Amino acid sequence: MLTNNLGYPRIGSKRELKKACEQYWSGNADLQSLVQTGRDIRKHNWELQKAAGIDLVPSNDFSFYDQVLDHSLTVGAIPKRYHEVILNKGNSELDLYFAMARGYQKDGLDITAMEMTKWFDTNYHYIVPEFLKDQQFKLFSTKILDEYNESKRLGVKTKPVLIGPVSYLLLGKEKEAGFDRIDLVKSLLPVYIDILKKLEEQHVEWVQFDEPFLAMDLTAKDKAAFKYVYGEIKKHFPGLKTLLTTYFGALQDNKDLTLSLPVNALHIDLVRSPEQLAAILAGIPAHMTLSLGLVDGRNIWKNDFDAALSLIKTALDKLGADKLMVAPSCSLIHSPCDLDMETNEAVLSVDIKQWLSFARQKIDEVVVLKQLALNEETAVPDLKANQSANALRRTSALIHNEAVKQRVAAISVKDDQRGKPFASRQELQHEALNLPLFPTTTIGSFPQTPEVRSWRAKYKKGDLSLAEYDALIEKETEETIRFQEDAGIDVLVHGEFERNDMVEYFGEQLAGFTFTKNGWVQSYGSRCVKPPVIYGDVYRPEPMTVKWSAYAQSLSKKWVKGMLTGPVTILQWSFVRNDQPRSVTCNQIAFAIRDEVADLEKAGIRIIQIDEPAIREGLPLRKADWQEYLQWAVKAFRISASGVKDDTQIHTHMCYSEFNDIIGHIAAMDADVITIECSRSQMELLDAFADFKYPNEIGPGVYDIHSPRVPAKEEMVLLLEKARTVIPAAQLWVNPDCGLKTRHWEETKKALVEMVAAAKVLRESVEEAVTL
Structure with missing residues (x-):
C-alpha cells in the first residue's frame, strides 16, 4: 500500500x-x-x-x-x-x-x-x-x-x-x-x-x-x-x-x-x-x-x-x-498550511483546534491511515486520539443553539418575498433616489494601503485604543467620500477600511464562527484569503456594519450604499461544519444578514448591496444536481434581502461566473440591481442577460480591477456601447468589475475618473438621440 x-x-x-x-x-x-x-x-x-x-x-x-x-x-x-x-x-x-x-x-x-x-x-x-x-x-x-x-x-x-x-x-x-x-x-x-x-x-x-x-x-x-x-x-x-x-x-x-x-x-x-x-x-x-x-x-x-x-x-x-x-x-x-502555527488561544481556542487538521496534518493522517490499515501497533494511540476528538465534537455544547434551529425550522413564504414586484419597486426607487441615467458606483471596497492594514494590526495588538483607531478610520472614510464626490460618482461607498476580508469581517461578528491566525489559502495569484471556520449554529449578536455606513452617509448628500456579504458567499468562502446539511447553515446565515439589512434601513441607508459572487461556484458539478442547490441558495439570498420597504434598493454583485445556464435563478433572486464582472470577457457575459430579457437593472463591469493597467475612457465607452446593444439604457449602471481593495490609490483614482467620463459620454449620446 x-x-x-x-x-x-x-x-x-x-x-x-x-x-x-x-x-x-x-x-x-x-x-x-x-x-x-x-x-x-x-x-x-x-x-x-x-x-x-x-x-x-x-x-x-x-x-x-x-x-x-x-x-x-x-x-x-x-x-x-x-x-x-x-x-x-x-x-x-x-x-x-x-x-x-x-x-x-x-x-x-x-x-x-x-x-x-x-x-x-x-x-x-x-x-x-x-x-x-x-x-x-x-x-x-x-x-x-x-x-x-x-x-x-x-x-x-x-x-x-x-x-x-x-x-x-x-x-x-x-x-x-x-x-x-x-x-x-x-x-x-x-x-x-x-x-x-x-x-x-x-x-x-x-x-x-x-x-x-x-x-x-x-x-x-x-x-x-x-x-x-x-x-x-x-x-x-x-x-x-x-x-x-x-x-x-x-x-x-x-x-x-x-x-x-x-x-x-x-x-x-x-x-x-x-x-x-x-x-x-x-x-x-x-x-x-x-x-x-x-x-x-x-x-x-x-x-x-x-x-x-x-x-x-x-x-x-x-x-x-x-x-x-x-x-x-x-x-x-485548498487547505491552510500548518495547524501547529495556530498558537494564539485567544484567536483559536484549544477546544475547537483539537477538531481541526491543515495540510501538514492531513499528510500525517494519510500516513496513519495506511499504518492502521496494515495493523501497525504504533498507530493505535493516533486512532484513540482521533476517536476521542471526534466524539467530543459531536457532543460539544459549543455547537448547538436551540433558538437558531427553531427560527430556521419556522421559515415561511413571507420570509423570502419583497412587498411588490420589481416593476413597481423600480418606480418607487427612481422617485426616491433620483439618480441619473447610467448611474455610476463602485463595488464596495477602496484600496487598503499598508497604513490602513497597520492600524488594524496595531489595534488588535493593543497598540492603538479604540478611539484612536476609529479616528483614523473616520479620516480615511471621509477622504474617500470626498474623492468620490469630486470624481462625480453617483452612488458612494464608505470604502470598507475597517474590514479585513469580505467574509472574515462578518464571521468575526457572528456567533458560530471562529478564526485562525495563519489559515491562509490561495484565491488567485498573490491573493490569499483566511476563511472563517463555521463550527456551530450561526446568529448575529449585534449590528455589524451600521456604525460605519451611517457615519459615511452623514458626510454626504449623495446616497451611500450599505455593504454586506450574502449568505451563500459567506458559506462558500468559509470552512463549513460537516455535521449538518449546508442548506441549513446557509439559512442560519441568511437570517443573520436579514437582521443587519433591517438595521441599515432603520439607520437611513436606502441602497444596500448584498454581495453574492459565490452563488455560481456553489453549483454541483452535475447538472442533475443543480436544481436542489439553486432552490435553497436563491431562497437564502431572498431571506436576507426581503425584510425591507419597496423603495429601499437592494443590489447584489457577482464575478467570474458563466450565467447562461442559471440566468432564470439569478433573476429569481430579485435583486433590484446586479453588478457583474464583464470586462475580461469583453461583455460576452451580458449575452445571457439579453437572451433571457433580464428584467432588473444591471451594472456590467467596465474595467478589470484584477489588473494594474488603467483603461482609457474610450475603452470603457466601447464596452458600454456593446452593453447598450443588448441591455436597455434605462437598466444600465456603470461600475468596475469588483472591489478595489487590492489596487493602489493612484491607478484607482485615474480609472474611476475615466469611468465617470465614460458614463457622461453615454448620457450625452442618449440626450443627442432624444433631441434628434
Missing part, C-alpha cells in the same frame, strides 16, 4: 510567495530573489512530505500564479497579443507569464490580461486558456522537467503532475467561432508525448494526470478524446506508470469509460462521494491500482479514522494492499 499526495500548498506557511511576487511586481525585488523564494518553498514542501512518509510526492504542483496558466505556457498556448512581450529582450519567461495573468502596460504596450474564472466549485481562480481554430502547440516552458530534476537533486524522487489533455482543453475557451476546442486534442497530444519522453529519459517512475472533468457531464466527443489520449500515451510509453486523478465528485456515468482507460492507477474522491467505491471495485480491471481519496483536501476538519478505515477495509478485501493507495481527496492547495 502506497501513500499518495496530489498537491501541496505553494504559498508558503507565512505567505512567502505572496510577498515575493508583490515585491517583484512593484520593482522592489529582482527576479533572482523571486525565483529563490520559489525554490525554498518547493524544497520545504518536498522534504516535509518525504519525512512524513508520503511515497508519491508531487512535483510541478508549485506555481507562481496558477497551475493552468503554467500549463498554457508549457504547451505554448500563448495568445498572439503577448508576442511583443516575448520579443522584448529585457523580459524573462516569468515576465511573459505575469503579463498573461495581470496584463501589461509598459514599453509603449497596453495588453489586457487573460480571462479568469473559478476552478470548478472552489474559490480558487484559474487563468482561462484561449484557443483558436488553427491553434498551434509546442513545448515552450520546461518547468515540469526543471522541477522534477530539482527535486531529484534534493534527494526526493517525485511524481510530476500534469493537467490531463482533455481537462486542459475543456478548461479553456474558443476565441473564434466555427470549431470545438476538444477537436484540438490531436494537435495538443504531441506536446504531451514530447514532455513524457523527456521525463522518461530522466527515469521518472510515476506521472500524475489530473482529469477532474471525469466527474462532470461529458459529450460523446469528450469521451472519445479520453480514449484516444490515454490509448496513445500507453502506446508510446508502455513502461511508464500513469496515475489518473479525478476529484470533486463521483464518476457516475463516466465510470465504465474511466475504468477502460489504459492507466496504471486511478484516484477517486471518497470524501465527496464515498458511495461510488462499491461500483468502482465491482468494475476495476485487475491491472489497475486504486488511490482512495479519504482525507478531505477542501475542508479543515479532522479525519474520521473509523469511517475512512471502513472504506479501506472494503477496498482491501477486494484488491489487496499491493493494489491500493491512500491519499487526500484532492490537491491540498
